[in-house]
Amino acid sequence: MSVNDSILAAESDFSKAIVHLKDQFAKLQIGRANSGLVEDVLVEIYGGTQPLKAVANISIPEMRTIQIQPWDKSALGAIEKAISNMNVGLNPINDGNVVRINIPQLTEERRKELVKMVKKLAEDTKITVRNSRQNAHNAFKKLKADNAITEDDLKNADKKLQDKVDDANKKIDELAAVKESDVMTI
Numbered sequence: 001m002s003v004n005d006s007i008l009a010a011e012s013d014f015s016k017a018i019v020h021l022k023d024q025f026a027k028l029q030i031g032r033a034n035s036g037l038v039e040d041v042l043v044e045i046y047g048g049t050q051p052l053k054a055v056a057n058i059s060i061p062e063m064r065t066i067q068i069q070p071w072d073k074s075a076l077g078a079i080e081k082a083i084s085n086m087n088v089g090l091n092p093i094n095d096g097n098v099v100r101i102n103i104p105q106l107t108e109e110r111r112k113e114l115v116k117m118v119k120k121l122a123e124d125t126k127i128t129v130r131n132s133r134q135n136a137h138n139a140f141k142k143l144k145a146d147n148a149i150t151e152d153d154l155k156n157a158d159k160k161l162q163d164k165v166d167d168a169n170k171k172i173d174e175l176a177a178v179k180e181s182d183v184m185t186i
Contacts, residue, residue, distance in 0.1 A: 017129055133162075
């Protein structure tokens with residue numbers, strides 16, 4: 001693997017980590033209805049498990065309400081049970097046709113907890129970026145040991161890689177700042 005291949009592989013890992021962070025941020029309950037809160041909940045139905053988005057239509061009829069309409073009404077109980085088992089404070093209401101979830105107003109204490117979660121998710125993503133950087137750096141060292149690159153090439157490769165790491169960390173910090181702002185906005 002060449003230096004450029006290692007850098008591209010690391011960049012790909014950075015991008016995947018950032019996409020994962022965005023997905024995790026979308027699942028945080030910030031006082032507004034968001035289908036991302038429930039769409040990947042696994043529902044035990046038809047002798048197996050399916051993500052909720054595969055067995056029902058999820059809509060947001062109001063700012064604080066998620067409405068779940070299953071394609072098969074016999075799935076209502078299983079959907080209600082799966083959401084209750086999430087243990088994130090969501091209380092599903094089954095009216096016989098749809099399951100509704102009213103999103104409660106966030107308290108100041110809950111907002112502070114969410115900010116801590118945002119910071120932890122961002123830090124975990126930065127750790128993933130650092131691990132990918134280390135893998136690329138190890139590949140550079142191996143190339144140097146095999147005399148495929150010179151000492152100057154190694155330093156240049158490390159500098160290029162560090163620039164990519166800095167860009168990824170900046171993006172992570174920006175995403176975290178936006179999410180913290182969303183959480184703290186009443």
